[in-house]
Amino acid sequence: MKKHILVIAQYFYPEQFRINDICTEWVKKGYKVTVITGIPNYPQGKYFEGYGLFKKRKEIYNGIEIIRIPLVPRGSNSIMLALNYMSFVVSGFFWYLFTRIKADYVFIFEVSPMTQALPGVWYAKKRGIPCYLYVQDLWPENFEILSGVKNKFIINLVGRMVDYIYARCTKIFTTSRSFITAITNRGVLKEKIEYWPQYAEDFYKPMDKTSISEIPNDTAFNIIFAGNIGISQGLDILPKVAVLLKEKNLKRKIRFNIVGDGRYKETLIELVCSNNVSDMFNFIPKQPGTRIPEFMAASDAAFLCLTDSPLFSMTIPAKLQSYMACGVPIIASAEGETNQIIKESNAGLFSPAGDAQKLSETIIELSLKSSEELELLGENSKKYYDGNFNKKELLNRMDKYLRGYQMLDQKNNV
Structure with missing residues (x-):
């Protein structure tokens, strides 16, 4: 009989998150x-076309059964975002009370908000089954930065939820x-925690240099950013960098191709x-993930x-x-582990997060490299990926945990 994994993920197909591929x-x-x-609404902030409170609440995707619980x-704005977070928990509470699903494991894909994990831990406790948490965003730190909330009582309350x-x-x-x-600083045993880095879906792979209609085919040095345009991405640095680059009167034009959507996009355009x-920016609407390698192949960096x-x-990230x-x-333009990997x-090349001057210098340095140097x-980049973020190896590691508990269950039932 197939073992049953119950996945709790506030965001799932057709929203573009890596959990879609893990489940597949x-x-x-x-x-x-x-x-x-x-109900899919990320990052635009409104329900995707064809979905709603009374539409497509159940769906099959690549053999995965999807159950969509109501949410705002x-x-x-921040009020709607708070309602979005809380509505998933409230709906999840009633789902957990009345569901007849009998799973063998719970796997929680935790990108913000961590509140989404609550229905998962409630269900796992009710069923007496293993509960796995995959932490993408660290709370309460992430909550404090992105919400702007500084009230110690609220932060401590969120912290107690995280510890729970x-x-x-x-x-x-x-x-x-x-x-x-x-996480260990919050009193969690180190033995309970495992580093399991993200991998990229199979469609992310090198392509021969090409040109596409969305990016002008000229002599500019094309830099691509693809993904969510939110506060945490810190893209407000780019207009400042562009001003500095413009003052240099460079022989080769620098162009920033911004592919994606998000809550900060309109503000960025205004900046x-x-x-x-x-003239140094090219804003491109959100694209299917499968097309992103084409944009990479049409860019220099x-x-x-x-x-x-x-x-x-x-x-x-x-x-x-x-x-x-x-x-x-x-x-x-980052710090810590990201820069260490690069x-x-x-x-x-990398520069300190938030330092527009250093980033402008870094961009100029890279733009002056020959095509052979850029190719190297x-x-x-690809060689490091293959050696450290190999999809097959990572999934096999996770499989050992799942099947390890399966064997433990069998021994306990003898």
Whole structure:
């Protein structure tokens, strides 16, 4: 009989998150997979076309059973976002009370908000089954930075919720090694935590240099950013950088191709216009993930950026693996583990987070490299990816945990 994995993920297909691929691979490995998720609305903040409170609440995707519980869409302000977070928990509470699903494991894919983990730990306790938590965003730190809430009572309340969740999980997986230290500092045993980095989906792979209609085919040095345009990405640095580059009167034009959508996009466009650097920016609507390698192949380098904060110095954003899998040179404005990986791999150049002057110098340095030098950086990028973020090896490691508990269950039932 197939073992049944119940996945709790507030965001799931057609929203573009890596959990979609993880679940697809589990189905291929012979597991039954059910996903409890919300009505898709990320990052636009409104329900996707064809979905709603009374539309497509159940769906099959790549053999995965999807159950969508009601939630308030994210909207475009902090009040709507708070309602979005809380509505998933409230709906999840009633789902947990009345569900007849009988799973063998719970796997929680935790990107913000961590509140989404609550229905998962409640269900696992009710059923007496292993509960795995995959931490992508560190709370309460992430909550404090992105919400702007400084009230100690509220932060402590969120912290107690986080401790409650950690205490009730069988195993905690993290996307960076720094997260392990942060979680153990909350009193969690180190043996309970495992570094399990993200991988990129199979469609992220190197492509021959090409041109596409969305990016002008001229002599400009094309830098691509692909992904969510939010506060944590720190993209407000780019208009400042563009001003500095413009003052240099460079022989070769620099163009920033921003592919994606998000809550900060309109603000970013306004900043670009107010700084009179619109000619250096090319805003491209959100694209299917499968098309992103084409954009990489039409660009000279890929840009990765994080807001300057102690939290984000511990974070390895998922786009780093996507960029590396495509074998492109990387420019980063970041700190900590992200910069360490770029340094170890010799896959590109980096500058301190939030430092527009240093970033402008870094971009100029990379733009002056020959096509052969850029090609070598791209090759280094792919080589490091293959050696450290191999999808097959990572999934096999996770499989050992799942099947390990399966064997333990069998012994206990003898």
